[in-house]
Amino acid sequence: MATRSMDGGVHAHDPHSCLCCRPEIFALTDRMTADLTRRGFMASMATSIAALGLPGLATAQTKTALETTPAPTVFKNFRLFDGQGETLRDGFHLRVDDGKITALAEGDVTASQDVTVIDCGGRTLMPGLIDAHWHAMFAPLPMISLLTSDIGYVYLAASAEAERTLMRGFTTVRDVGGPSFALKRAIDEGLAPGPRIFPAGALISQTGGHGDFRMRSDVPRSEGRITYSEEIGAAAIADGPDQVLHRVREQLMLGASQIKLTGGGGVSSLYDPLDTLQFLPEEISVAVRAAADWGTYITAHIYTPAGISRYVKAGARCIEHGQLADEDSVKLIVDHDVWWCLQPFTEASDMNRYSDKENQRKQQMVWDGTDRAYELAIKHKAKVGWGTDILFAPAATVNQGNMLAAMKRWYTPAKALKMATGDNGDLLALSGERAPYRGKLGVIEVGAFADILIVDGDPTEDIDLIADPDANLLLIMKDGYIHKNSIPA
Known part of the structure; x- marks a missing residue:
């Protein structure tokens, strides 16, 4: 084998x-x-x-348990994509000190001997990429392995995938479901290389909902008994306002930067047709209030117009997926200033394919709705985030950059690139005081985190460059630390 x-x-x-x-x-x-x-x-x-x-x-240049400080670095001779505009600019130099961008100015640079100067050779300098719908713990293993393996093995697999994620140029991810708190801590403390993680913690699901991973033999549920998926923090089953309140507060206690509710049927899940509505309005309202009391927000997994309407009206600040949205539900998203985190799911994409016929039927419905969803988002000028939602598909994680390149079906390469940098950085800012990192992400400006890529070419014209990071991402810096540098001397 x-x-x-x-x-x-x-x-x-x-x-x-x-x-x-x-x-x-x-x-x-x-x-x-x-x-x-x-x-x-x-x-x-x-x-x-x-x-x-x-x-x-392990990566040779990764910081070691917070015992080192990155050396001051100056970049020169580059074309700048700053994550805010959609064109490249020339004639700048950039300085990094202690993990932050401290200078971005026109003209030549004069640097002292204690500064590393990197000549980019006229290549593109841009912010690190942000995947706003990622599952750090769910992506690298099939569902059966996640739900039956020793948790130590799960974390080893997730740690290895975290490094690969970083080496694809993704310096930040918004984790929207899974027990990623320990992985985040290990990365932040320098014990393992990987992207910044904005964790949601367990998927909060009603009985039989998209986050209910239990076997049929686990029903009926005995009083006080929890199953393995709940024990490891993959899911949290809640029915009724009191239980929802309890589960939301648990994830906030553990360090969630946002809360994820599964609001409707899912493609990968076992029991719920795609059209189902999950959680009653009063249950959603309790979750929204509890998150708001902690200065953060609820994001909801949902595909249908009815589900979008219920969650937007209840106060959710972001809709995940929504490929079956109609005109009225998109207008509602826009009128309530809600973010819409869409994924480029099409039949042509090599993503999350299922062998079960019912899962295949649900997946086809999503594929068929994707073009219309992006058309409506563009028409109504919705605030659109970009993410991949690679789920239980270890062979597909290499396609993370391909899924960004696929956005050229609906947007210019420059607009898609802005979506995966500055726009997603604005989406992350919804976490407010619960954001685990203090500084701007997804942009190249003074004061922002020094998450920097050097691309061998112009990704604002050819976004396919992002799909082959080994060849085209010559330098990867996160937080001022260089994890890869293959720029020719």
Whole structure:
């Protein structure tokens, strides 16, 4: 049997010997736990990973447990895409200090000896990409693996995928469902490379809703009993205003930057037809009020006009998906100043394909509605965010950049690029004081985070460059740290 390795390659693999059962993994565990000090942990991690030959788990230039400060860096000789306009500008230099952009000025640069100067050779400098609908814990594993594997294995898989996500140029993701709090912490503390994460925590779902991963044998539910998907924080089942309030507050306690409610049927889920409405208006209102009391917002998974109407009227600040929207529901989105996070789901896309006939039928409905949804969004000037929603499909995560390139079906490359940078940065700002990072994202301006890409070409004319990050993203910087630099000397 062939499997995809952590470095993205395909290798022969014994089907009776999984990675977590290899003797090397047991040795890694013993060595990692031998010294729980920060410095000892990092030293043992680096040595053990080298011994295992797992290059996908570590990056040479990644910061080490907050013990280092990135060197001051100056970029020169580039064409600037700032994430706010849709054209390139020339004649600037840019300085980075301590993870932030501290200067963006015209003219030549004079730098002292303690500053690293990078000559971009006339290439494009742009902000790091933002995926506003990502599932850091759900993307890298099939659903059956997520729901049956040891949680340690799930986190190892998610950590490896987080690094690959960063190396595709995605320096920030809005995680809209999954137990990503620990992964976020590890990335923020420098224990693992990966993008910034705006976590929602568990999918909050009614019984039988899109986030109900239970088996039929788990019903009826015994008093006080929770299933594995709830135990690991993948889902939180709530029925009635009191339970919804409880589950929302739990995710806020854990550090959610926004709250995700599953408001209608889903393509991947087991029990709910696509047209179903989930959560009563009074349940939604309680969730909206609880999130607002913490200075943040509710976003809702929903496809249908009726579902969009219910959630917008109840106070949700963002609609996820919405491919079946009609004219009236889109007008409602615009009139209430609600964000609409759409995904370019079409039959041509190599995304989230299902073997079950009912899942296929629901997926076809979404495919058929996507063109109309984008047409309505453009017509009514809706605030549109961009995301991928790669779900339970480890082989599809490599297509993250392809899904951005697919946006040229409806938008100019420059507009699509702006959507995945500055526009998505504005969407992230809905989290207000619950935003886990203090600074602007998705733009190149003084004071913004130094999340920077150098592209070998002009992505505002040819957005397909983003689809091949290995070849075309010559430099990837996040928070002032360089994770890749292959610019020719």
